[in-house]
Amino acid sequence: MRVDQKPDFYEILGVESNASADEIKKAYRRLAREYHPDVNPGDKEAESRFKEISQAYQTLKDPEKRQKYDQFGDAWDQAQQSGQWQQGDFQDFVQQQYGAGSFRDVFGDLFGDLGGGGGRGFTFTTGGRSRVRPEPGPTRGPDVEYELPVSFEEAVHGAEKQISLTLSDRCPECEGMGGETQTCPACGGTGQAQSGGGFFNLGAACQQCHGTGRVVTTRCKTCRGAGEASRSRRITVKVPAGVDAGSKVRVRGEGGRGISGGPAGDLILTIRVQPHEFFQRDGDDIRVELPVSFTEAALGAKVSVPTIDGNVTMTIPAGTQSGQELRLKGRGVKHLGEGGRGDQYVTISVRVPEKLTAEQREMLERFGESWSPELRGTPLR
Numbered sequence: 001m002r003v004d005q006k007p008d009f010y011e012i013l014g015v016e017s018n019a020s021a022d023e024i025k026k027a028y029r030r031l032a033r034e035y036h037p038d039v040n041p042g043d044k045e046a047e048s049r050f051k052e053i054s055q056a057y058q059t060l061k062d063p064e065k066r067q068k069y070d071q072f073g074d075a076w077d078q079a080q081q082s083g084q085w086q087q088g089d090f091q092d093f094v095q096q097q098y099g100a101g102s103f104r105d106v107f108g109d110l111f112g113d114l115g116g117g118g119g120r121g122f123t124f125t126t127g128g129r130s131r132v133r134p135e136p137g138p139t140r141g142p143d144v145e146y147e148l149p150v151s152f153e154e155a156v157h158g159a160e161k162q163i164s165l166t167l168s169d170r171c172p173e174c175e176g177m178g179g180e181t182q183t184c185p186a187c188g189g190t191g192q193a194q195s196g197g198g199f200f201n202l203g204a205a206c207q208q209c210h211g212t213g214r215v216v217t218t219r220c221k222t223c224r225g226a227g228e229a230s231r232s233r234r235i236t237v238k239v240p241a242g243v244d245a246g247s248k249v250r251v252r253g254e255g256g257r258g259i260s261g262g263p264a265g266d267l268i269l270t271i272r273v274q275p276h277e278f279f280q281r282d283g284d285d286i287r288v289e290l291p292v293s294f295t296e297a298a299l300g301a302k303v304s305v306p307t308i309d310g311n312v313t314m315t316i317p318a319g320t321q322s323g324q325e326l327r328l329k330g331r332g333v334k335h336l337g338e339g340g341r342g343d344q345y346v347t348i349s350v351r352v353p354e355k356l357t358a359e360q361r362e363m364l365e366r367f368g369e370s371w372s373p374e375l376r377g378t379p380l381r
Contacts, residue, residue: 009056009069017070021061028057138262141170144255148269150239152276156308156333158241162234165267169231170257171223177212178227179220184209231257237269242336244281247271279308284333284342289349292316297350307331307344314346322350 010017013027035050037043059065144167150159170176183189187206191213205211219225235254243249248268255265273281280287290305300318304311307328314328325345332342356364 009060012052012056013060021063024057024060028053028061032057139259140262141256141258141265143265143268145268145270147272148237148239148249149272149274150243151274152279152281153308154239155243155245155271155273156241158243159239161237161239163237165233165235165254167231167233167256168228170259171220171227171229172257173222173229174220174227175259176227177214177216177220178223178225179216180218181214182217184213184215187213189213235267239271240336242284242334243271243273244336245271245273247336278306281333282345284335286332286342286344287347288344289347291349291351292320293351294353297322297348305346308333316348320348320350322348324348 010019013019013024013031015023015027019027031053032050035046035053037047037050059069144165146163146165148161148163150161154161171178174180184191184206186208187193191206191209191211193206206213209215216225220227223229233254235251237249237251239249248270251267251269253264254267258264278288286308288306290303292301292303295301296303296316297320298318300320301316302313303316305314305328309331312328312331314326316326320326325347328344328346330341331344334341353360
């Protein structure tokens with residue numbers, strides 16, 4: 001939840017809320033060049049836009065400012081500037097600035113979400129009153145990524161493959177905490193370093209519990225306090241027909257363990273296709289080079305051509321030139337998630353004999369005397 005009603009800084013820069021610092025910088029430079037007052041002299045709208053862009057960038061480029069903005073929106077900056085970032089004053093400031101009926105109305109959902117899956121309770125103080133965030137409910141486990149090598153034929157036709165995985169996963173006994181825990185005595189379970197004003201310090205995690213709000217009292221026997229345990233799995237994966245290198249296949253429920261009975265994450269497979277001996281893939285089309293003899297190209301012939309479905313017979317027209325492409329319609333790769341298939345393109349490569357018998361040489365010489373096209377300077381066709 002964000003309490004400010006002003007334009008969102010991420011939207012102003014045209015980036016996602018999880019954008020990297022480099023992405024934010026690139027977006028700012030691009031927009032600054034477009035709306036800079038020197039580029040738009042006398043344009044008040046461009047000048048106003050440039051100020052918005054600069055304000056958004058100044059906040060999001062600073063990790064500490066960005067963290068606070070993500071939590072409280074524009075309110076944190078105004079509160080700091082007016083000196084109202086302490087105790088009950090911040091509650092009054094929010095009510096004055098945003099017309100909220102109560103501090104709880106504005107920040108109730110926000111504080112319910114702070115701390116992610118790591119906390120076990122969240123205490124915060126406003127106006128001398130303490131509130132405790134409820135225990136987090138079941139939380140979905142993380143996704144796991146894995147590279148899956150497949151053959152050219154498996155990518156084209158689809159396949160079922162068995163894979164073995166060993167995951168470094170959250171310990172099922174202590175749910176990643178490392179053992180039995182209790183509320184951190186230093187921060188009272190907030191996970192935040194306490195400030196002198198009575199409000200927690202948003203910029204610093206508690207040094208004793210490292211921001212979790214809990215401290216380990218008895219080390220877990222299963223993971224020996226590490227919070228992680230190896231988990232081996234052997235699963236069958238269905239590779240759909242038509243996948244290509246870089247395609248993603250999601251296997252539901254085969255990722256990391258969930259928290260507090262939450263569902264497991266997913267296994268995300270990135271396909272790596274092994275090269276074929278003579279087939280080459282071009283999108284959903286297949287390309288192959290076919291060697292033919294001089295006489296087959298000159299006189300025409302019916303030849304056997306390899307395809308991904310087996311050999312088929314193809315007609316070589318008389319007078320076919322080396323490098324010419326012939327198409328076998330519908331002999332390519334199945335369109336992923338759709339009906340129909342691509343085509344196969346056959347590139348003709350005319351082979352010239354390297355050694356001739358005396359009789360063959362004599363025949364070719366007679367042929368050459370009777371056929372003398374303009375080979376140089378004038379196209380054959």
